[in-house]
Amino acid sequence: MPEFVIERNMPGVGKLGAGDLKAASQGSCSVLRELGPEIQWVNSYVTDDKIYCIYRAPNEALIRKHAEMGGFPANSISPVRAHIDPTTAD
Template structure:
């Protein structure tokens, strides 16, 4: 399945509480389950006034539908071309 990086403008994201993050996670999980197609949330990062998410789905339209149903903003969706890290060297 293709992997996507989702950028979300969310003012105050850096200050989200554990309770708020748990609610966002519950909403995302329930929405993913309701799509009826393969969908996997990999991870998310709150930084500054943004949230960056890594999700897997068959296409960008599915990523955007998940966000629409969950009520999450989408600033940009980018298909991940490759993944690398320290072990790549």
């Protein structure tokens, strides 16, 4: 299934506490359950003012629907073209 990187501009998000992040995660998971197994949240990285999320979905439209239903931004959605890591250099 295709993977996507989603950039969410959320000023101050890095200052949120564990409880706030848990609530946001629960909201996202609730929407995912409604949308069904075609869309999967892999993981996310929280920075000072943005969240970068990795999702698997058949298309960008389903990711946009998830964001709309969840009430959070999806400022940029980019398909993953390749995976690299330190072992790629070997």
